[in-house]
Amino acid sequence: MEVTHAKRLAALRTELANTGLDGFLIPRNDEFLGEYVPPSGERLAWISGFTGSAGMAIVLPERAAIFTDGRYTTQVAAQTDPALWERRHLTEQPPADWLAEHAAGRRIGYDPWLHPQAQIDKLAASGAMLVPLVVNPLDAAWSGRPAAPRGLAAPQPLEYAGRDAAEKRAEMAAVLRKAGEDSAILADPHSIAWLLNIRGGDLDHTPLALGFALLRSDASVDLFMDAAKLDERVRAHLGNAVVVHPVAALPAILTGLAGQAVRIDMDTTPIWFAATLREAGATLRPGEDPCRLPRACKNPAEQAGARAAHHRDALALARFLCWFSSHASAGGETEISAAGRLLAFRRELPLFRAESFPAISGAGENGAIVHYRATEASNRPIRANECYLIDSGGQFTDGTTDVTRTLWTGPGAPPPDLVERYTRVLRGHVALATLRFPQGVAGPHIDAVARAPLWQAGLDYDHGTGHGVGSFLSVHEGPVSISRAARPIPVQAGMILSDEPGFYLPGAYGIRIENLLLAREAPAQPGQARPFLEFETLTLAPYDRRLIDVALLTPAERGWVDAYQARVLAEIGPDLEAPVRAWLEQACAPL
Known part of the structure; x- marks a missing residue:
């Protein structure tokens, strides 16, 4: 890997020297500025080896840096060569600061098809001389670049x-x-x-x-x-x-x-x-x-489609969780094989079109990599008595799903520290799901609600709490997100947002619990001064009861979990085959 990417970096530097430039900006996105790109747009991965969905690189003749957010800190360290790339945090050590330190007054090229105006304005404040280019020098260095996609609409x-x-x-x-x-x-x-x-x-x-x-x-x-x-x-x-x-x-x-x-x-x-x-x-x-x-405010037909898609998706999830309960501790399964089993269950569902993103299937220490993706090189067995995180979703003609469950493989009991942290994550997850809030409140205003139980123990997580989800469109949709770094755009009725607090212990395990929520108008209360909103939970999948410390839950939290599990059983149980239904009855038993 190192030799290949070293040669590619050298080829780019040769192109830059030929054009009289002192450096070049390489964003993760393509000309459509989206999160996901076709193979022809994977410029950052080609030059560096980093395959995450967000980031930027800056290449100078004598040094190069790659910038990623907290989701990818571990991944970028594993996928890039430290002899070639300085690793920087996208928000704590932003590209503009790095340019100011190393490239002030120098000519730095950029492809005007790959950057929005706002981004260039921010980088220009560094003192570097940013030069728009007609020909992308990385594309010129990229031999064998795939052709642009031509999928049928x-x-x-x-x-x-x-x-x-x-x-x-x-x-x-x-x-x-x-x-x-x-x-x-x-x-x-x-x-x-x-x-x-x-x-x-x-x-x-x-x-x-x-x-x-x-x-x-x-x-x-x-x-x-x-x-x-x-x-x-x-x-x-x-x-x-x-x-x-x-x-x-x-x-x-x-x-x-x-x-x-x-x-x-x-x-x-x-x-x-x-x-x-x-x-x-x-x-x-x-x-x-x-x-x-x-687009973000789903109309009644799109809301109905989301509910129907989540009901079908819940059947695949139940079948997978039932299968996992009997195979996890037996050995023989890997991160890739488990994700493949869940995909196989989804493929059996009507209106299923594709995964909504590559499944994040992380066992043990790999679960601590927030956006981990198992490869043939990283794939490892799922072992007995460890934590397993599966974050996945489906694209259906009538809706898009995204769900995360953290599971204990057994057969032994999970360690107390893991149980405590899981329960704190669950408490934050429930707090957001049950929140009533005035119209006009934005994502950054409610982010702390999901973090409070973790903060009480001196813990936190380095990613947003929630993102918008499209209607048979992107699994990550703006303009609203539940994050302290997000723009303060009010949540509106009809928006579908994720609820996914977590906790990650590098080298040991990751915890994340995610449901999708539909924002709706809340029933008025006596003396209410202004309209309020609340959330309807769309996702239907049981939590792992072995990881819940009931003593840490308030009566209201325990009541909500019991009611949710009962709803899961009532809504999808009748559509499941007898063995899976029997497993679900046990999984959804009151705490």
């Missing part, structure tokens, strides 16, 4: 989308007209999927057709996408108001917007768009992607 049926695409286009166009804007750049393929009611096959785990769009104030759309992705059925679904162009037509179309007011989301759009529009003489109107918030 498909219409999302109205029974699952809940609203007709023409109705959505008209509503979003009205938003633009009210703001005095002639058009809006849609650089996020999730927004295009939602607006046009299409899904695609360009990514393994997120059903996107990768492309760009221009939404006009007359409700028409210019769609920039490889025509091979759009067959006659999809073109008929799109209708005459959606005109398809190749991506290469973008410069000419944008040039035609001279003198017009164009909305552009500076946080989610490549800086190339802003630069091209300015050069064309358009008036830029910075503002949020108009589809982002409506």
